[in-house]
Amino acid sequence: MSKTILYLDYDGVLHPEPVYRHPRGGMYFGVDHTGHALFEHAEILVDALALHPDVRIVLSTSWVRVLGFSQAKAYLPEALRSRVIGATFHSTMNKFEFDAMTRGAQVLADATRRSATRWVALDDDDEGWIGAASKHLVLTCGRNGIADPQAVAELSEKLQEYCMLR
DSSP: OOOOEEEEOOBTTTBOSOEEEETTTEEEESSOOTTOOTTTTHHHHHHHHTTOTTOEEEEOSTHHHHHOHHHHHHTSOHHHHTTEEEESOOTTSOHHHHHHSOHHHHHHHHHHHTTOOSEEEEESOOTTOOGGGGGGEEEOOTTTGGGSHHHHHHHHHHHHHHHHOO
């Protein structure tokens, strides 16, 4: 049985954006986000995926390119981390070529490499989602991310659709 894949961005999805990396201090918000925390919406995603135990996660976040796969994955709570099977960026890839691609093109290239037909992308970046790929995108607002009930409803609808296909 083929699994459904969720391509997961972090910034603007699991917490507000933008987020930056300090060389000695780790990841931090780039603007005033008083009352917000990194990965504050992760449990919302955990709950949304609870009905879909076969969904696997591929990280489509720039955190993988900046921090490396293992470190980027380690930020997720275990309930999400245990579902992660890879990332759209790999250390053998040319960073400059990868960065020149839109997010939609990065995800579509990975879905093609994996021969994935059942996939959903959760992202706040709608650049490059053209043609048939656009139906796979659940677009979030960079400030509210998946805390927006409409985003959760759309994600649940797409997961239900793809998980029902056998």
